[in-house]
Amino acid sequence: MSDTPERPIVHVDRISKHFGEGETRVDALRDVSLSVYPGQVVALLGPSGSGKTTLLNVIGCILDPSSGSMELDGEPVIENGQWLRSNLRRLRLDKIGFIFQFHNLIPFLDATDNVALVLQLTGADAVAARTRALELLDYLEVGHRRSAMPAKLSGGEAQRVAIARALANKPRIILADEPTAALDSRRAGIVMDLLRKVAVEQEAAIIAVTHDEKIFDRFDRIFSLRDGRLDGGEDVTG
Amino acid sequence: MNLAYRDIRHGLGRFLLTCVGLGLLLGVVLAMIGIYRGLVVDALTIARAPAVDLWVVEANTRGPFAEASRIPGDIREAVARIADVTAAGSITYQTVETEHGGGKLRLYVIGYELTRPGGPPQIAEGREIARSHYEMVADKSSGLTLGDRIRLGRHVFTVVGLTRHQVNSGGDPAVYITLPDAQKLQFDLAPPAARVQLARGTGGSSRDTVNAVVARLHANASPDAVAETVHRWKHLSAITQEAQELILTRSLVDRARRQIGLFTSLLLVVSAVIIALIIYTMTMEKLKQIATLKLIGAPDRTIIGMIVQQALALGFIGFAIGATLIFNIKDYFPRRVVLEPDNVMILGLIVFVVCLLSSGLGVRAALRVDPATALGG
Numbered sequence: 001m002s003d004t005p006e007r008p009i010v011h012v013d014r015i016s017k018h019f020g021e022g023e024t025r026v027d028a029l030r031d032v033s034l035s036v037y038p039g040q041v042v043a044l045l046g047p048s049g050s051g052k053t054t055l056l057n058v059i060g061c062i063l064d065p066s067s068g069s070m071e072l073d074g075e076p077v078i079e080n081g082q083w084l085r086s087n088l089r090r091l092r093l094d095k096i097g098f099i100f101q102f103h104n105l106i107p108f109l110d111a112t113d114n115v116a117l118v119l120q121l122t123g124a125d126a127v128a129a130r131t132r133a134l135e136l137l138d139y140l141e142v143g144h145r146r147s148a149m150p151a152k153l154s155g156g157e158a159q160r161v162a163i164a165r166a167l168a169n170k171p172r173i174i175l176a177d178e179p180t181a182a183l184d185s186r187r188a189g190i191v192m193d194l195l196r197k198v199a200v201e202q203e204a205a206i207i208a209v210t211h212d213e214k215i216f217d218r219f220d221r222i223f224s225l226r227d228g229r230l231d232g233g234e235d236v237t238g
Numbered sequence: 239m240n241l242a243y244r245d246i247r248h249g250l251g252r253f254l255l256t257c258v259g260l261g262l263l264l265g266v267v268l269a270m271i272g273i274y275r276g277l278v279v280d281a282l283t284i285a286r287a288p289a290v291d292l293w294v295v296e297a298n299t300r301g302p303f304a305e306a307s308r309i310p311g312d313i314r315e316a317v318a319r320i321a322d323v324t325a326a327g328s329i330t331y332q333t334v335e336t337e338h339g340g341g342k343l344r345l346y347v348i349g350y351e352l353t354r355p356g357g358p359p360q361i362a363e364g365r366e367i368a369r370s371h372y373e374m375v376a377d378k379s380s381g382l383t384l385g386d387r388i389r390l391g392r393h394v395f396t397v398v399g400l401t402r403h404q405v406n407s408g409g410d411p412a413v414y415i416t417l418p419d420a421q422k423l424q425f426d427l428a429p430p431a432a433r434v435q436l437a438r439g440t441g442g443s444s445r446d447t448v449n450a451v452v453a454r455l456h457a458n459a460s461p462d463a464v465a466e467t468v469h470r471w472k473h474l475s476a477i478t479q480e481a482q483e484l485i486l487t488r489s490l491v492d493r494a495r496r497q498i499g500l501f502t503s504l505l506l507v508v509s510a511v512i513i514a515l516i517i518y519t520m521t522m523e524k525l526k527q528i529a530t531l532k533l534i535g536a537p538d539r540t541i542i543g544m545i546v547q548q549a550l551a552l553g554f555i556g557f558a559i560g561a562t563l564i565f566n567i568k569d570y571f572p573r574r575v576v577l578e579p580d581n582v583m584i585l586g587l588i589v590f591v592v593c594l595l596s597s598g599l600g601v602r603a604a605l606r607v608d609p610a611t612a613l614g615g
Contacts, residue, residue: 053613062533062610093535104530104612106241108248113239120239121536149248165534177613 007074008035009172009205010059015068017054028054030228038203041196043210046225052209059207060096060175061088073172093122097166101178103158105150111137111161112146118168136164140194156187167198176208185214192218242547256516257552261559263509268564268585270502272575277498279576281407281491285482288356290452291461293477294468302331302449304485309474311446320467322459327354328448330420333410338388345380345413346406347390349420355452358414364399371419375399380411391423407491409573421445506588514596517549521600525607533609542601549597553589
């Protein structure tokens with residue numbers, strides 16, 4: 001990324017999150033601010049318990065923050081720790097794609113239906129959903145496994161199907177939780193190349209939690225979290 | 239995309255095996271309901287067989303089924319002369335154990351007057367008794383066939399006709415013989431001392447004794463009014479058909495009926511608990527998938543629909559298997575199994591409600607799943 005667009009897709013402003021009160025209070029996030037722009041692929045690093053997953057959950061609209069504000073794709077969604085929208089499910093469906101460490105494909109649906117499901121949830125008819133799903137599988141070079149059940153897919157294939165599912169609704173934000181942890185170096189590299197391709201072609205922002213040092217060079221920026229605090233973000237694009 | 243169907247299809251063998259298990263359980267429940275109904279129907283069969291309106295029995299008894307009743311045979315003529323009585327017949331009942339085909343055979347012997355009320359209601363095979371002595375009409379459940387010869391007391395009887403479903407409240411098959419034969423059978427079975435007494439002419443009791451006199455009334459006659467007339471004869475009681483059936487169901491088979499009813503209720507409760515556990519377990523196994531579905535934006539109705547549809551499919555298929563099984567094997571039960579459409583429908587409705595309530599447990603668990611649990615491996 002040489003030029004940074006003016007308007008971030010994800011803009012987190014002084015978000016804090018604590019669990020418990022008094023002596024049992026744990027500050028998982030402390031005044032975290034973060035902006036991710038279209039086409040950027042950023043990493044969240046940090047030791048266990050540093051607040052990476054908490055931050056991902058807040059950005060993914062599945063965890064209430066204690067304070068702070070957030071905008072997603074230009075739309076304010078949190079202000080002073082309060083959600084501005086009641087239907088967060090719809091917000092996730094429309095704007096956010098999720099990629100998991102262990103792909104989390106629905107085991108009773110084949111590769112195509114795992115992708116088509118997300119489209120059908122938005123109201124797309126079955127034929128259109130399947131057509132788009134097949135396009136995505138082909139795009140991610142796993143189209144030849146379209147009828148395979150998840151249990152029959154290799155780790156790399158399953159993760160590519162999971163990426164196809166995350167892309168199904170053309171989300172502007174993709175949140176990835178250890179997307180390459182279950183893959184070897186070669187497959188991890190392929191997955192990261194795919195994510196970068198998606199970020200650039202779809203002008204999406206990708207935020208990945210990772211410990212995988214072998215893919216650090218694939219990120220535009222790397223943010224480190226420690227005890228709930230985020231550093232300014234290291235630009236690794238050179 | 240129907241997630242419930244896809245999930246079932248993915249684990250079809252396991253799902254069907256669960257359905258078969260549930261089907262067997264529901265089959266047992268249906269069988270118990272059938273046995274329960276069969277007990278009541280059996281108890282009423284013999285009382286309904288003569289198709290009469292009034293039972294005249296010994297005074298202060300609730301005979302001839304619930305209590306012993308002995309009245310003189312000539313009472314029939316007196317009853318027949320009462321206004322509104324169109325026909326009357328003397329009748330005897332006794333249980334006899336004899337031998338047939340190398341084994342013991344318990345029979346409920348009914349003695350009746352040919353051409354008068356009290357005979358077999360319908361002949362399924364063969365003919366009615368035509369001769370005055372030593373012919374019998376037997377129920378098919380006895381295992382007897384046309385032409386079989388069987389010893390009752392000192393005489394051998396020939397089976398000339400067969401009935402269907404004529405058994406007493408204990409399940410013993412009924413056989414019909416002529417009243418004189420039945421009276422002689424009772425005399426022959428009396429203790430030797432009584433026979434000696436009778437032979438010496440000092441027995442004091444006549445062989446012309448019957449257990450009851452049954453009477454048919456005019457269509458517009460009141461059985462209670464005729465019963466009142468009989469009551470005026472101090473040595474007799476009269477029981478209407480309705481009262482007789484009440485005695486049979488409330489008194490004679492009441493304890494057995496309640497026993498089976500209680501057992502059936504327990505089985506229903508056990509079935510409900512098992513259905514609830516199966517559905518709850520099926521849901522708990524899918525919590526990770528449910529969390530993923532919620533995370534990617536699936537509405538609650540999609541998840542609820544999946545659980546409820548699976549629960550109902552399980553109940554429906556299990557119930558169909560159970561009902562099919564019992565309808566095919568019910569005739570092989572030693573006692574009669576009576577399954578009326580309303581019994582089956584009510585159980586079906588109960589299974590439907592139980593499945594709905596049970597799926598509520600699963601739905602509750604599913605809705606409480608935090609979508610964040612899909613993250614973090």
